[in-house]
Amino acid sequence: MQLNIDIYAIYLRIAIAVAYLWEVADRLGLLGQHGQPHVGWGDWTHFVTYAKEVMAFTPLSWVPLLAILASLGEGVFGSMLLIGLFTKIAAIGSGILSLCFAVAMAISFGIDSPLGYSVFTLSAASFVLSQLPNRKFSIDGLLTR
Template sequence: MQLIKKYSSVYLRAGLAFSYLWEVADRLGIIGKHGQPHVGWGDWAHFLDYARQTMAFMPAGLIPIFAVIATLGEGLFGLMLLTGFFTRVAAIGSGLLALAFGISMAISFGIESPLGYSVFTVSAASLLLASLPDYKWSIDSLLNKNQQS
């Protein structure tokens, strides 16, 4: 049990970080082209079509702006979580971003959509990560060690 307690933050950080970074890579076409196996969007245009569906309740002119903000947030939070740099800030940001995404999905597609894709679970996991007292194998832990010396 001690081992789980000690390294659960590493698992949470990695799981969240790789999920965010995968989605960003997908919408930028890094994983492959649209229509290929294991590719969701494959390019920015297909992602933007999805963003328009997900945020259909918003003014059309704001949707591309929010799509860029979401992508930058996912990329930044993903890198911060992966490296453990300002982990608590990244985890809170990740939790709020996922919550906003889940609410948007629920409004546009119904509650089964964010529940089926575990979007609220990602949000809750991020907020749980933010509540942990320390982060093993992170830049934060290295900085804290150096400050204590």
């Protein structure tokens, strides 16, 4: 049974990490230009425009800073989860960050938006990951030997 839990933890780590890193790569233009297939934003400008819509309830002047902080959080948490470094802390941070995003989406677009994009699921999965043993194939495992 322990092997299965380890596999689930690794799967969650990789799935959450890749999701975050993919989104950061998109907003930095690494996946292609805006308008190309499978590209959501394609550049920082289009991402900030979307962030203004998601955070329509905040002062407009705050949005660029919050967009930077969200992107840094996604990049840092994604990287930490991918390599398994301070996994519990990264998973809790991921859960909080994605919960904030889900609530912002619900306020700005309605509850169907975060449900349709599974943002609450990402948050819940992150919190579950924070409670699983995360030593296999991770820096955490090397540090606790």
